Amino acid sequence: MEVINLAFIAKRRAECGWTQQDMAEFLGFKNASAYQKYEKGEYAFKAIHLPILARKLGCDLQDLFYNRQVF
Known part of the structure; x- marks a missing residue:
């Protein structure tokens, strides 16, 4: 099962130098x-x-996803 990797999104946003406000504006x-x-x-x-x-x-x-094993 694929799950959105929120940690990756937050980390990548910080690496790119984007603020949460930047992202908010970009996404509307x-x-x-x-x-x-x-x-x-x-x-x-x-x-x-x-x-x-x-x-x-980028x-x-x-x-944006990671694979979560479901048992």
């Missing part, structure tokens, strides 16, 4: 606190957000 959110809720997993990123995130973070879409 009202403010950084709204974006923060997505990055912390309180809200789920929508499918439409993922290619936008990958482009902004990574492949697949990089």
